[in-house]
Amino acid sequence: MKQGKTQTLFTLFLSMFYISAFTFGGGFVIVTFMKRKFVDELHWLDEQEMLDMTALAQSAPGAIAVNASILVGWKVAGMPGMLCAVLGTILPPMLILSLVSVFYRLFAENRYIALVLKGMQSGVAAIILDVSISMGNSVLQKKNTVHLFIMAAAFAATFFFRINVIVIILCAALIGIFMALLDKSGPVPPLLRLKKDPNDREDRHESD
Amino acid sequence: MNLIELFLSFLQIGLFSIGGGYVAIPLIRYQTVILHGWLTESQFLDLATIAEMTPGPIAINGATFVGLQVAGIPGVICATLGCIFPSLILVSLLAWVYRKYRTLPLLQSILSSLRPAVVALIASAGLNMLLQVIFGSRAIHLSSVNWIGVALFIPAIFALRRFKWNPIFVMIACGLLSLLLGILGLA
Numbered sequence: 001m002k003q004g005k006t007q008t009l010f011t012l013f014l015s016m017f018y019i020s021a022f023t024f025g026g027g028f029v030i031v032t033f034m035k036r037k038f039v040d041e042l043h044w045l046d047e048q049e050m051l052d053m054t055a056l057a058q059s060a061p062g063a064i065a066v067n068a069s070i071l072v073g074w075k076v077a078g079m080p081g082m083l084c085a086v087l088g089t090i091l092p093p094m095l096i097l098s099l100v101s102v103f104y105r106l107f108a109e110n111r112y113i114a115l116v117l118k119g120m121q122s123g124v125a126a127i128i129l130d131v132s133i134s135m136g137n138s139v140l141q142k143k144n145t146v147h148l149f150i151m152a153a154a155f156a157a158t159f160f161f162r163i164n165v166i167v168i169i170l171c172a173a174l175i176g177i178f179m180a181l182l183d184k185s186g187p188v189p190p191l192l193r194l195k196k197d198p199n200d201r202e203d204r205h206e207s208d
Numbered sequence: 209m210n211l212i213e214l215f216l217s218f219l220q221i222g223l224f225s226i227g228g229g230y231v232a233i234p235l236i237r238y239q240t241v242i243l244h245g246w247l248t249e250s251q252f253l254d255l256a257t258i259a260e261m262t263p264g265p266i267a268i269n270g271a272t273f274v275g276l277q278v279a280g281i282p283g284v285i286c287a288t289l290g291c292i293f294p295s296l297i298l299v300s301l302l303a304w305v306y307r308k309y310r311t312l313p314l315l316q317s318i319l320s321s322l323r324p325a326v327v328a329l330i331a332s333a334g335l336n337m338l339l340q341v342i343f344g345s346r347a348i349h350l351s352s353v354n355w356i357g358v359a360l361f362i363p364a365i366f367a368l369r370r371f372k373w374n375p376i377f378v379m380i381a382c383g384l385l386s387l388l389l390g391i392l393g394l395a
Contacts, residue, residue, distance in 0.1 A: 119386020
């Protein structure tokens with residue numbers, strides 16, 4: 001058991017280190033890489049959890065990459081997992097930036113480095129769009145009118161009207177609250193009743 | 209003394225940069241150029257350029273750059289710790305709330321409404337990046353199409369969707385192909 005736990009922590013650290021060292025661009029880039037690694041490859045999270053964590057990471061203060069690694073780390077291996085994931089996320093930029101700022105002039109004016117970086121942008125665009133197509137498809141397949149509306153409206157708001165991301169997240173959350181209030185499916189108002197979750201024994205203890 | 213100031217400055221940057229990099233940049237400028245004078249305007253521009261060209265969140269990059277200038281390696285550590293400290297506390301709290309109350313119908317309804325919005329946000333970030341690659345900006349002009357960028361993007365998306373290639377491999381391959389085409393004088 002102990003061996004397995006150390007192994008998990010090590011994999012978590014290495015995965016975040018590797019992802020963080022190669023993800024240029026904003027927070028959504030690293031989230032797409034994390035989805036490929038932790039959802040598709042290691043199966044530590046499901047796609048819904050990854051999307052929930054992205055929304056939470058985006059809504060909290062601080063860098064999205066750091067926030068997302070905190071959430072994934074806690075989920076996978078508790079406090080030690082969180083620390084390993086954060087360390088893996090912040091070490092590569094610290095090391096790379098320290099090196100680059102020493103050789104800044106050389107780096108900034110080098111034509112070959114510029115060519116590599118420009119080419120990598122094409123790859124990054126392809127990766128983000130690939131993940132969005134997969135996730136968009138899974139929303140489409142559920143055929144939930146409200147969710148389809150939210151997806152279309154959020155896309156128009158951010159892509160065409162450049163509305164602040166926080167405003168978009170808040171509006172989607174408000175729609176969620178409104179839908180919960182409309183939902184009268186249970187015999188008693190269901191808002192505050194915990195569903196049974198076989199994975200989470202602590203919850204049941206406390207609600208007893 | 210400088211170390212404590214660095215920690216507190218970047219603590220504020222970490223605490224108030226809600227929503228990612230584009231909010232962090234003006235905060236970093238205010239703390240480092242205007243308030244403390246750790247960087248000149250031109251050094252700050254250097255920082256913004258380097259941060260754009262290297263991996264990692266801009267706030268962490270800024271903490272490393274400024275920490276190194278002001279107090280060497282201990283400066284890097286203090287500034288970076290300050291920067292992630294608010295996240296460590298607040299997001300850990302969120303992680304606990306998520307774990308404990310995820311099955312609450314109200315929270316389930318909120319989260320299931322957030323998911324399609326997040327998908328849209330990620331898709332929009334990807335499309336913006338594609339426009340940036342193809343046209344060099346969001347302005348669409350046929351005269352300014354970067355054909356090399358298009359020629360790299362199409363096989364890249366095909367390799368990812370059809371053959372499920374490793375994304376980091378795809379990214380590095382695009383970078384190296386671009387270098388090769390550049391050396392051959394096509395770019």
